[in-house]
Amino acid sequence: xxxxxxxxxxxxxxxxxxxxxxxxxxxxxxxxxxxxxxxxxxxxxxxxxxxxxxxxxxxxxxxxxxxxxxxxxxxxxxxxxxxxxxxxxxxxxxxxxxxxxxxxxxxxxxxxxxxxxxxxxxxxxxxxxxxxxxxxxxxxxxxxxxxxxxxxxxxxxxxxxxxxxxxxxxxxxxxxxxxxxxxxxxxxxxxxxxxxxxxxxxxxxxxxxxxxxxxxxxxxxxxxxxxxxxxxxxxxxxxxxxxxxxxxxxxxxxxxxxxxxxxxxxxxxxxxxxxxxxxxxx
Ligand SMILES: Cc1cc2nc3c(=O)[nH]c(=O)nc-3n(C[C@H](O)[C@H](O)[C@H](O)COP(=O)(O)OP(=O)(O)OC[C@H]3O[C@@H](n4cnc5c(N)ncnc54)[C@H](O)[C@@H]3O)c2cc1C
Numbered sequence: 001x002x003x004x005x006x007x008x009x010x011x012x013x014x015x016x017x018x019x020x021x022x023x024x025x026x027x028x029x030x031x032x033x034x035x036x037x038x039x040x041x042x043x044x045x046x047x048x049x050x051x052x053x054x055x056x057x058x059x060x061x062x063x064x065x066x067x068x069x070x071x072x073x074x075x076x077x078x079x080x081x082x083x084x085x086x087x088x089x090x091x092x093x094x095x096x097x098x099x100x101x102x103x104x105x106x107x108x109x110x111x112x113x114x115x116x117x118x119x120x121x122x123x124x125x126x127x128x129x130x131x132x133x134x135x136x137x138x139x140x141x142x143x144x145x146x147x148x149x150x151x152x153x154x155x156x157x158x159x160x161x162x163x164x165x166x167x168x169x170x171x172x173x174x175x176x177x178x179x180x181x182x183x184x185x186x187x188x189x190x191x192x193x194x195x196x197x198x199x200x201x202x203x204x205x206x207x208x209x210x211x212x213x214x215x216x217x218x219x220x221x222x223x224x225x226x227x228x229x230x231x232x233x234x235x236x237x238x239x240x241x242x243x244x245x246x247x248x249x250x251x252x253x254x255x256x257x258x259x260x261x262x263x264x265x266x267x268x269x270x271x272x273x274x275x276x277x278x279x280x281x282x
Contacts, residue, residue: 044210044232049073050239051228053215053251056087059243060195063202072206075237076199077230079214083195085245089270090191095130097146097183100153113189116197123193130186131160131169133177140178147181157183171276215244218255 050071052059055078063076078084094106094113110127117125134140147157161179166172168182199209210232217229218240225240242248242261252259 044077044213044230045075045208045235046233047236048075048208049237050075050241051215051235051237052076052241052243053228054078054085054242054244054247055082055195055199055209055211056085056243056245057083057090057191057195057198058245059241060198060202062241062243063207064198064205067202067205067207074202074207075235076202076207076209077213077215077228077235078209078211081211082199082209083192085247087191087195087245089268091270092189092191092194093130094187094189095183096155096186097130097132097150097157097181099149103150103153103155110185110187113187113194116194121193121197123197124190125187126189127185127187129168129182129184131165131172132181132183134179135176137178143179143181155183156185157181215251216254218242218251220255220257 050066050073052063052074055076059076059078060082063074066072066074094110096103096106096110098106113123113125117123132143134143144159147159150157158181159179160168160182161177162174165174165177165180203209210230213230213232215228215230218225219227219229225238226236228235228237228240242251242259244251246263246265249261249263252261
């Protein structure tokens with residue numbers, strides 16, 4: 001973020017941490033960006049206090065929290081549709097078995113999503129717990145080390161083996177499993193639904209969403225952001241938040257002056273499974 005009050009900077013630093021997954025740190029503190037997901041297409045304003053690029057889980061969370069904190073002159077610019085980036089593919093695991101700073105973010109997200117669920121929003125949240133498996137002795141030692149710092153800092157988790165493990169997950173083949181860590185408070189949600197709900201709530205608070213529009217460059221004058229160039233035209237603004245996830249580095253390099261964002265996409269595999277209709281045969 002190149003231009004901004006201390007208040008806005010503090011606010012943003014709190015918001016940036018709300019991304020579901022932080023393997024790749026895309027939020028840039030000197031030139032921030034964000035995004036959302038749903039079917040909203042306002043016409044492009046020529047001026048706004050805050051422009052957010054992207055509309056994934058991070059951008060929607062930033063827009064939602066800004067609105068919650070009294071900011072409403074916000075434009076979210078998304079090159080595709082709200083939530084159509086990596087947030088669309090996330091499995092939505094909210095895993096607490098992590099170092100404390102990361103875990104606090106997940107706690108916050110679980111609490112927020114529980115509130116949304118209680119308000120009647122369909123986010124398909126299930127606090128089903130998770131099992132971290134070890135197939136080798138080395139992996140089990142690594143898991144025990146993680147337990148050793150997680151338990152004293154407030155996370156309930158336990159080591160499980162054999163029949164106990166099988167009871168937790170009846171379809172698991174435990175023949176080659178050395179042991180596992182059970183984290184009962186872990187949860188799953190539908191990340192696309194979260195994107196849509198946060199985008200809707202942000203819009204209700206005044207944020208505008210413009211889909212199918214790409215941010216091309218961010219220009220600064222006297223070390224302050226003053227205009228964001230997009231396919232559909234320019235937006236003069238005070239603050240720019242880069243929430244373009246794995247595209248954040250590219251956008252930073254296209255800006256003037258260039259901003260180097262240490263984000264690099266990594267390959268990720270996933271499989272879609274259907275519901276189980278009968279027990280698995282070993
Ligand atoms: C298969 C898979 C499984 C995952 N499982 C989990 C999990 O279980 N738990 C977990 O916490 N995380 C998980 N993740 C990671 C998680 O999904 C991501 O970390 C998270 O969704 C990133 O959100 P984001 O808002 O930063 O990025 P995105 O959702 O990618 O949003 C960025 C948006 O920016 C837009 N954009 C890019 N460039 C521009 C531009 N120049 N102008 C305008 N818009 C632009 C894109 O179109 C995109 O919509 C998983 C990821 C994958 C791929």
